[in-house]
Amino acid sequence: MRKNIFFKYMSRTVLVLxxxxxxxxxxxxxxxxxxxxxxxxxxxxxxxxxxxxxxxxLAKVNDMVIDPRMQSMMGTLGRSIGAxxxxxxxLGETLYCSCIETPCIHKTNKVPLDILHIxxxxxxxxxxxxxxIYDANQYIVGLPIMLDDxxxxxxxxxxxxxxxxxSFRADIINMFLIAIVLAGVLSFVVMFFLNYRMVRxxxxxxxxxxxxxxxxxxxxVPVTSDDEIGxxxxxxNSMAVSLSSLxxxxxxxxxxxxxxxxxxxxxxxxFIDGILDGTIDNDKREYYLKLVSDEVKRLSRxxxxxxxxxxxxxxxxxxxxxxxxxxxxxxxxxxSFEAKIEEKHIEIRGLDMLTKTEMYADSDLMHQIxxxxxxxxxxxxxxxxxxELDVFEKDDFVNVSxxxxxxxxxxEELVHIFDKFYKTDQSRNMDKKGVGLGLFIVKTVIALxxxxxxVRSVEDEFCExxxxxxxxxxxxxxxxx
Numbered sequence: 001m002r003k004n005i006f007f008k009y010m011s012r013t014v015l016v017l018x019x020x021x022x023x024x025x026x027x028x029x030x031x032x033x034x035x036x037x038x039x040x041x042x043x044x045x046x047x048x049x050x051x052x053x054x055x056x057x058l059a060k061v062n063d064m065v066i067d068p069r070m071q072s073m074m075g076t077l078g079r080s081i082g083a084x085x086x087x088x089x090x091l092g093e094t095l096y097c098s099c100i101e102t103p104c105i106h107k108t109n110k111v112p113l114d115i116l117h118i119x120x121x122x123x124x125x126x127x128x129x130x131x132x133i134y135d136a137n138q139y140i141v142g143l144p145i146m147l148d149d150x151x152x153x154x155x156x157x158x159x160x161x162x163x164x165x166x167s168f169r170a171d172i173i174n175m176f177l178i179a180i181v182l183a184g185v186l187s188f189v190v191m192f193f194l195n196y197r198m199v200r201x202x203x204x205x206x207x208x209x210x211x212x213x214x215x216x217x218x219x220x221v222p223v224t225s226d227d228e229i230g231x232x233x234x235x236x237n238s239m240a241v242s243l244s245s246l247x248x249x250x251x252x253x254x255x256x257x258x259x260x261x262x263x264x265x266x267x268x269x270x271f272i273d274g275i276l277d278g279t280i281d282n283d284k285r286e287y288y289l290k291l292v293s294d295e296v297k298r299l300s301r302x303x304x305x306x307x308x309x310x311x312x313x314x315x316x317x318x319x320x321x322x323x324x325x326x327x328x329x330x331x332x333x334x335x336s337f338e339a340k341i342e343e344k345h346i347e348i349r350g351l352d353m354l355t356k357t358e359m360y361a362d363s364d365l366m367h368q369i370x371x372x373x374x375x376x377x378x379x380x381x382x383x384x385x386x387x388e389l390d391v392f393e394k395d396d397f398v399n400v401s402x403x404x405x406x407x408x409x410x411x412e413e414l415v416h417i418f419d420k421f422y423k424t425d426q427s428r429n430m431d432k433k434g435v436g437l438g439l440f441i442v443k444t445v446i447a448l449x450x451x452x453x454x455v456r457s458v459e460d461e462f463c464e465x466x467x468x469x470x471x472x473x474x475x476x477x478x479x480x481x
Contacts, residue, residue, distance in 0.1 A: 009195045017187050021180045025173075032172055036165050037139070041125055044141040044158035047077050051085060052143045052156045074098040083160040087145070090154060092116050109133045111142075111157070119155045120144050127162060137162045197224075201233045208240065217244035245419075264295035319362045319448060323472060326359040326366065326391060326400065333371050337378050346381050350389040357391050359398045360472035365445045370400065372438045373465050377404035380463065396471045397451070403464035409457040417455055418443040442467075 051074060058070075078085045078098030084106070086097035092111035097104050112131035118124045124142035129135070138159045145154040201221050208219035217240055221233045271288045274280040280288055334341070334348065341348065359366065377387045385405040392399050409417060418439050446453045446467050453467035 009199065010192065013191045013195065014188065017184060017191075021184065025176050025180065028176060029169065029173065033165070033169060036168060040139050040160060040165065041141060043081055044083055044139060044160060045123075045125070045143070047081055047083070047085065048141050048143045048156045048158040051077070051087070051158075052145045055087060055145050055154070055156065056147060071096050071098075075100065081158075081160070082164060083139075083158050085156065085158050088116070088155050088157065090116070090120075090152065095154070105133055111155070115142065116155060118142075119157075120152045130157070130159065134159070139165075198229055201229050205233070205236050208236070212240070212243060215247070217247055264299050268292050268295050317365075317445070317448060319365070321360055322363055323358050323360050324363045324366075325356050326370075326398065327354045327357055329363070329367050329370055330354070330374075330389060330391070330400075333367070333374050336371075337374060340378050341387075344378070344381065345384045346378065347384075347386045348389065349386055354389065354391055357393065357398060358472065359469055361449050361469050362445075365449075366469075369442050369445055369467070370402075372442050373402040376438070376465075377402050377463075380404060380406045382406050393471065394468075397468040398471060399466060399468045401464060401466040403462055405462050408459045408461055408463045409455070410459055411457075414455060414457060418453075 054070070054073075074085045074087075074096060075098045077083075084097070084099050086099075086106045087095045088111050089095060092113055094104070094106040094109075094111075097106045099106065109132075111133070115124060115131060119142040122144070124140065126140050127137050128140060129137060130140055138161055141158045143156050144152045145156060147153050201224070204221045208221060211217075211219045220237050220240060223230050223233045223237070271280070271292050275285055275288065334351075374387075381387055381404040387405075388401075388403040390399075390401040390403075443453050446469070449469050451467060451469040453465065455463070455465050457463040
């Protein structure tokens, strides 16, 4: 069965928690065990040492003189620390003992001589049964009773059962298990909601992506945080907006192209059929053939724009740099629009200020750029309006400006004017032949030349496009890019 990311995170989180708590439990148990054992041994050693010193002070040479209160004191000490304390002679026989049981196991058994030999050597500390005297393991501490620095007259043993530690360790483990269960449940609940909250945007993105596949770009993912998931959600929404806009432009483009292809093809077909079947008189054939020629040119421009866009999308445009006079290009283009300029009585300003200006770029592409800008200026300038041209050099760039009077472009549309397939509301009414690719191609080609293009406009007054291209010595550096 396919596991989703939520259960992957949860299972790994639970595994990490279990391993962490287990490691913590073993570590804590080991630390507590070592500490308890060391403290117990230390306590037994301190009490055994006190008894040994007191006994040595009361002893006489070759004999042991014990104060009658020694038995009572040993019993009090033994009960206070939960231990057996007893004295033995050099033969391992018990002389006095803190226990009150009868018969006393210490008096009925001798301390093994090998253990007593170790005690006489300085100190004995171990866990065991003291040679079988005890049935279960005990903490054992034995110290010699020194009459002087050489003479040993006996030994003191302090013994405590390890069962106390076992009980203490069991209590620690039980408390730790309870803490693990409570912490585990709390951690599980917290991690469940955290993981669910983290994974929820991803699930919504997956659902939205499926909707995108069906053409529905209205889905959005809520941005609920500033972390990586929040940034991913914001980026996803931005992508959705772009896809929605692109889809709208694509549909508009398809509709426009379909219309643009169908209209001239229908016109061409009708006129050709009329000429062939004699419906159109011979004296009108030239007129209709000119219309056919215009429609063919219109189709050619549309196909060229689409091919240029395809080359741009596939990074197939290769720049062929050369030096040329940009002013001469402008004059050539103005001549091609002479008829339309005169028809609309447009005044061209700035020509008298233009002087030869060398530009280092792809001349064919620059011709296309200037042609597109002047064509738009002529198209959107009102009858009797003005087109103003300017070319100048500044900061190692050649600057070209085309400004026309007219309706201008709305401020909210300026940010989209260079988008692929975009057409302004004004353009939709006045530019019946365009499909919104011209300015996109212009901006892209200028960017390939390491240049830049800007647009200024005041509604109902003017619109101005300005672009700049690096001067020759900079352009050559980019020739092979």
